[in-house]
Amino acid sequence: MTLDELEARCEEVRMEWAQASAAAHDPEALEALRVRFLGRKGSVTSLFDALRALPPDARATAGKLLNALKGEITAALDDRRGALEREAIGARLQAERCDLSLPGTWRPLGRLHPLTQVRLEIEDIFQKLGFDVASGPEVETDYYNFEALAIGADHPARDDWDSFYIEDRLLLRTHTSPVQIRVMKSQPPPVRIVCPGRCYRRDDPDATHSPVFHQIELLWVEKGLTMAHLKWIIGEFVSAFFGPGYEMRFSADFFPFTEPSAQIHIRRPPGDWLEIMGAGMVDPAVLVEVGYDPEEVSGFAFGLGVERMAMLRWGIEDIRLFYQNDIRFLSQF
Structure with missing residues (x-):
């Protein structure tokens, strides 16, 4: 092959490249072109x-001619590859584009469980009356749960708490009373606390009983407290929680850790x-x-x-509804 023939052949390859590259519209076709020419x-x-x-x-x-041809094709391949990548990115951006003028998708907001709503409201009522919120362990010792509350191992009242x-x-x-003992043991009087928390008893589930339930207890210990102070505090709570117009009455009852006791x-x-x-x-034995x-000092609880x-407030007749996680029920509150 002469130099003139080599020049002619280079021109033929250029034309061949120009025609073939015009039809390469994806990375796979471009790679096939590279293999075909280079x-x-x-x-x-x-x-x-x-x-x-x-x-x-x-x-x-001849070497200069061939290097120039190879450089032209290599540069053209790089340019074409970059163009295809930009086209792919542009197509993807277009496909994934968010139309900010469209209305948003509404997502329902969660809300507090009705028992949590009631607990927080009761806590707020008593905090405004000057009480602190105290908490304690749910796994408790026999001493704090019973003995420190004047409920000995043979006390018949233990039958009321199937544990x-x-x-x-x-x-x-079985109740949040152990929190009262723990707080009193940790500080001198005065003590003004409410003790909310989860409790457990071996009750068969029915409309009014659950093996898991929530309780809030109040304790006030200070000099000079009487049943009159207890009645006033309960009256303030009833008015704040249920609203005005309610009557209240006390009837005698028995609890091992209070004397006198009332319902x-x-x-x-x-x-x-x-x-x-x-x-x-x-x-006094508890004190x-x-x-x-x-x-x-004296105190009341x-x-x-x-x-x-919650059942009294909303007229709910079955305690099990609080624990069934039925959205139709929970979304009403």
């Missing part, structure tokens, strides 16, 4: 093999009386147990069920 057996590569047949004085000129025992002296608390009922005349809580003056002098308060 691969080991490609059109440009085969021309370099022809250099050996040229006279020595013509090889430098979930974890081991001999460890159980799931509190309310009604809006002419409606029926409804039991809402048990209450009483802290038994002695925590290191307080019953001759110096009461406990109410959060589920009971």
Whole structure:
């Protein structure tokens, strides 16, 4: 092959490249072109093999021609590859484009569980009256759950609390009263606390009983407290939670850790009386147990069920509805 023939062949390869590259519209076709022209057996590569047949004085000129051809095709491949990548990115951006003028998709907002709503409201009422919120462990010792509250191992009142025992002296608390003992043991009087929390008893589930329930207890220990103070605090709570116009009455009852003890009922005349809580003056034996002098201080306590308060407020007749996670029920509150 002469130098003139090599020049002619270079022009043919250029034309061949121009026609073939115009039809390459994707990365796969572009890679096939690279192999066709620049691969080991490609059109440009085969021309370099022809250099050996040229006279020595013509090889430098021929080499420049072939390098220029290879550089043109390589640059064109790079440009075309970049163009295809930009086209692909543009197509993807167009496909994924968000039309900000379209109305948004409404997502329903969550809300607090009705029992949580009631608990927080009750806490707020008593915090405004000067009480602190205290908490304690749900897995409790027999001492804090029973013995420190004047409920000994043989006390018949234990029959009222069918307990979930974890081991001999460890159980799931049956009420939040252990929190009162823990707080009194940790500080001197005065003590003004409310103790909300989850409790456990081995009750068979029915419309009014659940093995898991929520309770809030109040404790006030200070010099000079009497049943009159207890009645005033409960009256303030009833007015704040249920609203004005309710009557309240106390009836005698028994609790091992209060003396005297009472059940509190309310009604809006002419409606029926409804039991809402048990209450009483802290038994002196309990004060002695925590290191307080019953001759110096006195106190009162009461406990109410959060589920009971929610059922009274909204007229719910089955406690199990709170635990079934039925959105149709929960979304009403």
